[in-house]
Amino acid sequence: MDQKTLREHEAKCIQENPPGCTAGCPVHVDARALAAAARKGDWAAGLAAFRKTVPFPEIIGRICDQPCRQSCKRGEVGDPIMINALEKACLVNGGAPLPRSAPLPPKAARVAVVGAGLSGLTAALELARKGYLVVVFEAADRSGGGILAIPESKLPRKAIDDDLAVFGQLPVEFRYGAAVGESLSLAALADEFAAVYLATGPGDDASSAAGLGRDAAGSIAIDPATLATSHPKIFAGGSLRRGRGDRSPIAAVADGKAAAISIDRLLQGASLTAGREKEGPHATALYTNIAGALQLPAVPAADEAGGYSKDEAVQEAGRCLQCECRECVKACEYLAHYGSYPRRYVREVYNNLSIVMGIHHANKMIDTCSLCGQCAQLCPNGLDMGEICREARRMMVERGKMPPSVHDFALRDMKFSAGDPFALSRHQPGHETSKWVFYPGCQQAASSPHAIRKAYEFLCTKLDGGVGLMLGCCGAPANWAGQERLFRETVQETEKNWRALGSPTIITACPTCFSMFHHNLPAAPIEPLWTLLDRIGLPARTGAGIKARPLAVHDSCTTRHETALHHSVRSLLGKLGHEIAELPHNRETTVCCGYGGLMIFADREVARKVAARRTGESAADYLTYCAMCRDNFVRQGKRTFYLLDLLFAADAGITGLETIDYSQRRENRSRLKRELLRDLWGENMAEPQAGIKVIIPDDIRQLMEERMILAADVATVVAHAESTGDKLQDTAGGHYLASHRPASVTYWVEYSPAGDGFLIHNAYSHRIEILY
C-alpha cells in the first residue's frame, strides 16, 4: 500500500466528516458535541464546545439565526434540533468566566477595522489574538453596531458587555465618533495601516467605500472566499455585502473571521486562497443512517421568552441523532472490537506495513479480519477492510513479516487435505468421462462425511453423463493467510485435475470453494450443490428425520452475492417443510460466522464474539449451508443444522448440537476417502499405520482442541519417547513426560502406560526451540 492508496482508502471512510449542523454553520460550531453534553446535563462542556469557534458566545448564543438547522439530519425525521436554544441553555447554566485570552507575541503591523459591529469586532478580536495592533474606527459612540437595536429582553446589554470585555485584555484601540468618509478617507487608512477591514454594516455608504471597484450591480466587488476588494490592502464583509434584508449575525461573525485570516495571510506573504474551500458553510459527506429513527417534534419551551429549562434542554438534546456513519462498525464485531473505525484502521495497517524497526502493533488486527466483505456492502463508499487486510497479509508474507504461528495450524491442515490422506480425483465408477464433478470441499467432508457420501451417490443416480468426484482443498486457507504462491499452486493443481477429468461442470457443496473457483478458475463452469438440487429434485423422504420447525438461515459470507443460491437454499427448506426466519443481516449483507479469513486462529476471543453475536440474533434454530459455520455456532451452544445433513443425513439422528474436534476432522476426511475408494471404486487404500495406541480422556481432548494439538501429534510424541527412551519421569506420580518437535512446534505429553496403550494426562506445546 503506498501513500496514494492509503489516502484513497482513507477518503472512502467518511466517519470523520462533520455532521450536517457543523458543516452548515458558517463558523462550524460543533453542535453535535454541544448536544451530547447537554443531553448529560453537562452545561459547562456544552459551553466549551460552543466557545471553541464562537468569539462572542453571550451574544451569538442568544441571537444566532441558525443556518445550521437547515442541514440538521433530525429535520428528516421530525423538527431540526433547536440548536440555538440549546446553546443558550449551556450559556445560562454552564456560565464560567471567559478564559483569559493570551495573544501571540506582538507583531509590528497595524490593522484598521472600520465598523464596530459583530463582523468588525470579530476581525479585531481574531487579529489582536494573532498579535496585530488593531485600531477600530466606529461612527457611533459605542461598539455593537446592528445588535444594539435588538430588544433588551432578547439580548441583554450585560451579555454584550460581558462578551466585549475581552477587548480589555488585548491590544485593540477603539476610536468612536470616527466615521470613515470625507474627513477620514479609506484611502488614507490604507496608507497608514498595513491592511483594512471595512465592515460598516448594511447600506454600502458610497463615501466610506470611495475608490473601491464595483460589480455589475453597483455594489462593492468582494471576493466571496477571501473578502478581498479591488484594493490589495482593503477587505470588506459583514452585512455590508449582504444588504439590509439579510442580517445574519453568524454570517457577520464568519466574515470577520475570514477577513482576519485573509489579512493575516496578506501580511505573512501567504496565499490568500489556498485550502479555504471548507471555511464557510458547506455540505457534508458524512452518512448517517436514519432508518428506524422515530419522527420527533421539537421540545417546546414552557417559558418561550426565557428559553429552555434544564429538563427541557436535556430532552431536546436527547433528540439529537448524534450523526455518525459507523455503518460497518455497527454490524461487525471485529471492527467494533478495536474501538475505532476504518479510517483509523487503514492508517494503522499502513503504519504497520511501513515500519522497519519496532513492534508491529497491528499484526493481530490485520490477521483477525474474516475478509468477509460485509463492510464493503454496508459502507456508503464501498470501503472494503477485508481487501485491505488481505493485501496487507500478502505483503507481510512476501517480506517475511507474517507471524509464523498464526496460520501454521490451518496451513498444515490444508496440506493434509491437499495431500494423499484426502485428495482424490476420479470419474464416476463405470464411466470414462465426466459431464459433472462433485467437489464437496475439505471441511464439509471433515464435518459431515456421511452426508457427503450420500449426496455423491444421489448425484450419480440423478445426473447423466457421469459425475466425477474431486476431494481436495480449494486453497482458501492459503488465500486467507496471504500465502499467494501456495494458493496459486493449489489452484493450478485443482485446474490440472479438473482438466484431466475433461473439464466437467464443478458442483460445489462448500460456499468458500465456490467463491475460490468462481474468482480463480474462470474457465470452469461451477454450480453450487444447492441450486442444482433445487432444480433436479431431492431424494425421496429426504429430511424426514428432522421435525419441521422455524429455521433462521445464516447465509455464508463467501457467497454473499449469489442471489440464486440464497433463493435455492430457502426453496429447499420450504420443500422440507421448514419455516424460514430471516436474520437481521443476511444475503448480500450477511456476516461471517467467525471462521472466515482464519480469524479463529488469529484471535479466538474475537472469533467467539463474532459467533456469539450472530447466534444471539434469533431464538430459532439456525440453518447453515457451510459446515464450518455450523460448527462455529454449535460451539456457542446454538442448535444449528447443516443443510447437507438435513437433506442427506437426517435419518442418522442428528440433533444440531454435534461437535467435531480437529482430530476427528482429519480422521473423517481420510476415512471418507478410504471408504469411497473401497466401496465405489473397489480400490483398497493402505490403512493408516496402527502405531501407538493413545487413550485421551474427554477433558484432555478438550484442552488439546483449545491448544490445537491433534491426537496424531500426541501419538507421535509417545512413539518417539518410547522408541528413543528420551523421557522424564515424575517420581511422585510415576507419569512420563516427553517432547518431540516434528516440524515447527514442540509438543509435550504427560502419559502413563495403560493396558496395550498409553493414557494421556496432559499435552501442551511451544514454538520456541530448545537449542542446547
Place this chain on the structure above:
Amino acid sequence: MSEQISQQNLVCVKCRVPLTLGQVTLSYMGSNFPVELYKCPRCGLVFIPEALATGKMQQVETALEDK
C-alpha cells in the same frame, strides 16, 4: 489433567538421575536467549513446564513474531 508436576521430582529415565537447574539456550525467530531450566545433568534432556510453555514462552513468541 494432572496436577502440576513438581520439577524437583523429575528424573531422566535414560540416565536415572534427578534433573537439576542448568543453563539452557532457547531460540526463536533468529533470537537466542539463555535461561535457567531443569535438565538432566548427564544427557542434557531439558524439561519445559506447562506454565512456562503456555505463559512466558508464548508471550515471548508473540513479541518476537511482532518485531
